[in-house]
Amino acid sequence: MDISLILIAGILSAIVTFYLNNQMQLGGVMASAGVSVVAGGFFYLFPELLNSYLTTNLPLIIMGASFVGMATSRIIKQTWIIGVSGLFFSIIFLFTGSFFEGYGGNLGTTAAISLCSAFGLNLLIRKANFFKI
Template sequence: MNYVIIVLVGILGSVLTYYVNEHLKQGAVRASALLALIVGLFFYIFPDVLNEYLSKSIPIVFIGTSFIGMVASHSKGSYLRLALAGILFSVIYINKGNFFNGYGGALGTIAFIALLTTMAISNAFSKRKKAKKKIKSIKEKVFKKNKNSQ
């Protein structure tokens, strides 16, 4: 159950930051900082609301995924892509073990990996759809040309 909560926090962190950034026009840094401050203060003031693992991990995951939500809208940010990047960030965070211990910038690095991977996969699928449409239109043109020549 802890992992499901961490994944949900990952989705919320990226999507809410993007929403505050783009729709409330607060800017990427202000949106990330404001939301991270709210979540961090909540768990600082009420550390016993959830179990120890969640009280420690939720602010960290939220801050990390807020970095994902800082993506600019002109880089084709969409809520689905941000949610998937938040999920990927959470999965990496849960399974990271000691790999990033002592490594400065681990949250930003994981956020970068998650967002870049999600964007690459999304881009690959969109190019595949465009290629299929192009092939279909070429086939239709060839079929019409063959039909007219007979």
């Protein structure tokens, strides 16, 4: 249950931030900050709502995945790439923990890796479809 909530939170955080950034024209920093403050405030006000593992890690997942949503729609055209990037972020975060500390920060580095991975996956899918014709 905990892992599925973390995966869903990563996906939703990235997509909501991407929407606020590109559709609502808030900009990447404001969109990410808004999502992060709402999530952090929620878990600060209601710490007993979920178990201590989720109360500690879910705000980090939401904040880090919101970094993925800071991407511009001029480069990332499909929203599914952002959702997959949020999923990748959550998975990488779960398996690496603090491995990327000192490389620009754990959350930012993991967000960059997950977005580049999903963008690369999209390119591979497009190339594979090109060769099938």
